[in-house]
Amino acid sequence: MSVSFLISQAKSVQKVIDENSAEIEILDQKIGDGDHIFNIQRGLKLVVELEDSIKDLPLAKALNMIAMKVLSGIGGSSGALFGTFFMTMAKSPDLDKDVDFNKACEMIISGIKAMKERGKADVGEKTMMDVLIPVSEKLNELKNESEFKLGLNEVIKIAEERMLSTKDMLATKGRASFLGERAKGHIDPGARSSQLIIDTICKSVINN
């Protein structure tokens, strides 16, 4: 993981999120209030715009700047959660040394753990954590494998299955929790956007 990797991933994710924005907006209007897609798009735009100011910085500093930008520029639950994610990654030890696959996995795992604590949400509550926690568990299995690219295909599969599984769940956290039974039958918009992000990044790593 490097600063240029982060910037190029942010650009690819921005493209994919923009292509799927109508779908995410509709999902959020069904069980939320419709702000999720605008928050995610605003956050990605702000991160992509950071390119010139972070491209020559050490990784820890760049991650910290991304965290602060996300935290202060998005708002809502997504801002707090993704801000926490990047802030935790920035605090990882030894970021001045080479960050290989194993180390990158550990950073992502600790970032997702911090999100879980911030949002106090676990698997089965119809939120983005339904996708992120299983992905984090899979990365924990994969991190020491040399043939990790094969394993990333499984990560893609897990993210998709878990995203789809939110459809029949009752929501107990977040704004959809106010709906009771009426939340059933709709995929969680945060689970969908998280799955798209994981899908994009994994595919890019596999193809490089």
Added chain:
Amino acid sequence: MKKFINNNDDFLKESLTGFGKAHSDIINVNLDPSFVSRKNKTKDGKVSLISGGGSGHEPMHGGFVGHGMLDAACPGFVFSAPTPDQMQAAAEHVDSGAGVLFIVKNYSGDIMNFQMGAEMYSGKNDSIVTNDDVAVEDSTFTTGRRGVAATVLVEKIVGSLAEQGGSLEECKKLGEKVNKNAGTMGVAFTSCTVPAAGKPTFDIGDDEMEFGVGIHGEPGRKREKIQASKTIVGNILEAILDNLKPEKNEKNLLFVNGMGGTPLTELYLVYEDACQILQSKGVQVTKSLVGNYCTSLEMQGASITLLKCDDEILKHWDSPVHTAAMRWGM
């Protein structure tokens, strides 16, 4: 969508700037990070009260900054929680050394962002979370009840205690009492339209209403055919009374709040219906508040809040207040 708008990116900034100019005798507006604060510095030894939340609920919370109520308010984007740097900057700006009490509505985004803001602020601080919406079932393993219109009452009553020199602990305790003594439920006839979305948040038939609606157009208990005002008001009050169970000799404040698109004429009619129904059930109404205080953009609809009042609450309700949206006694 028909709205007064120049372009989406400037919507909030332009509105806040206008708000600052219109009420320049009472408040200042700081942009980037955005917060509204009193024109005059918080006096030494007075606890500072800071609230905030997504925009689109005006006059909440910026309209409640001023003598006898809030010291600062942090507006987020429309219907999105404000960010931690706003809370941190507002706290640093207003804290006079007696500490900061954050007043937070129970929505996940607000809770998380205020928590982070509180962690980033180095001064003494504490928080209270309002959750007066009886439309949602309370439970410890879910997000629980929403914080809605009673937040206005909490800000007024705790604001008075802070003005009179109450400590951070005392302010928190009174805020929690007011929240516990209050119950709210709302109904919507139409959806609202978030400017960035450009279209209504939800579809609703001409003859339908959303019973138990939240303040972002998020659905409530059930979708029903529209009924006579007395029936609607009766159903709302039944849910609130079930929850609050006021005693026969207890005094109550009745608050009819407009969602933004319902004229005052109708809100007063709702107030009259509510008074009659409460009287028939032996519930005493001694204080009133009617108007658009905790809105949901242009949504048509209203919420009713009942607050059980003891002498302490009554005293702080009646005390002088001077804000953009609420003023009496001075």
